Amino acid sequence: MSVLFQLMAVFFKIGLFTIGGGLAMLPLIRSEMLALGWMSETEFLDVLAVAEMTPGPMAVNTATFVGFRVGGVAGALVATLALVLPSLLVVCLLGAVWRRHRNAPASVRVLALLRPVVAGLVLAAALGLFAACVLPVMIGEGGFDARTIDWRGLVVFALVGGATWRYRVNPLLGMAGGALVGFVLYSF
Amino acid sequence: MTTPEQPVPLSRIYRSFAWVGAVLFGGGYAMLPLLEREVVERRRWCTLAEMSELYALAQVIPGVIAVNTALLVGHRYRGAAGAAVAALGMVSAPIVVILAVASAFVWVSEWPLLARLFAGLRPAVAGLLLVTALRMVGRGKHWERGVAAGACLVMLVGASGPLGLILGAIVAGLLWQAWAVAQTRNVGTR
Structure with missing residues (x-):
């Protein structure tokens, strides 16, 4: 079996059987790579570091990079497209059904509940991200210690959040500005 | 849900999601402020409420959530072709960037300069995301x-x-x- 075909099979399988997003895929990709002997543990960690620093969804970046390492340019294309293909098929199959029943009373009620639930999920994600990059570990020896707060992160968070809230700045500008302010602050 | 009177061109769907994919750092939720800007505010394809519906559906479909959201938005406006084009847009930047710089990136990622740049990016994304969340809750x-x-x-x-x-x-x-x-x-x- 050629490497390209194997890549396609592996990533199609991972794309089809993970529900819950890209982060749930990373352990699967790791175990497949180790089992197939395509990568060592440290090589996979390198791939993750790069996937985090390059733009795009992290699982897609990981698949692209793994495909590239294993099968060159063709491998990168095959792995990425194979990862996305199951979702495309599911969306096309369910999309037509969904379109027909979007305005059915049951759908309207489900959506009425889903909207605030998603808002709550996003709020929790934002708070979790905030805690991860600004607050210290709060539960532990000695409890909360204000001295361990990352004030640089707090400044960037407040500046970007405030500017977006007040002036609706372009999120790209917010990210670039935040990275630059952070760069200056973290240099001290 | 309202459907726009003029069909949204496929090339426009591709470019919008290529932009989102190119400036996205972090998990699927980090896409929401970008999607809000591009799809809700700039293109006016859907409202913030409709965007959160599609984001909710994206979670129960197998695969990467950011890609699923793109697929659903694309499918909503141009069917299967729209979905395919949106997903291609989403993965374009990763493919181009990784093919261009991946090999160099392994040692570049050790640079302290780059680490400092990314140190500011995370709280910035947290700030953007909190604002999107508050707008979703507040309405x-x-x-x-x-x-x-x-x-x-x-x-x-x-x-x-x-x-x-x-x-x-x-x-x-x-x-x-x-x-x-x-x-x-x-x-x-x-």
Whole structure:
């Protein structure tokens, strides 16, 4: 079996059987790579570091990079497209059904509940991200210690959040500005 | 949901999602402020409420959530072709960037300079995301804010992941419908 075909099979399988997003895929990709002997543990960690620093969804970046390492340019294309293909098929199959029943009373009620639930999920994600990059570990020896707060992160968070809230700045500008302010602050 | 009178061109869908994919750093949720800007504010393809519906559906479909959201938005406006084009847009930047710089990136990622640049990016994304979340919560009615606060709390204490909450909301919505149907039947027979 050629490497390209194997890549396609592996990533199609991972794309089809993970529900819950890209982060749930990373352990699967790791175990497949180790089992197939395509990568060592440290090589996979390198791939993750790069996937985090390059733009795009992290699982897609990981698949692209793994495909590239294993099968060159063709491998990168095959792995990425194979990862996305199951979702495309599911969306096309369910999309037509969904379109027909979007305005059915049951759908309207489900959506009425889903909207605030998603808002709550996003709020929790934002708070979790905030805690991860600004607050210290709060539960532990000695409890909360204000001295361990990352004030640089707090400044960037407040500046970007405030500017977006007040002036609706372009999120790209917010990210670039935040990275630059952070760069200056973290240099001290 | 409103459908735009003019069909959205496929090339426009591709370019919009290529932009989102190119400036996205972090998990699927980090895409929401970008999607809000591009799809809701700039293109006016859907409202913030519709965007959160599609984002909810994206969680219960297998695959990467950011890609699923792109697929659903694309499918919503141009069917299968729109979905395919949106997903291609989403993965374009990763493919180009990784093919161009991946090999160099392994040693570049060790640079302290780059680490400092990324140190500021994370709190910036947190700030952007909080604003999007507050806009989503703030537009709701009182009971909707309550549900949002409850869902947020369940997540923060770690009682459930996003998938569990969304499946729970779907089941609750169906039960609500069944209850409403039973109510009207009762009224009808009396």
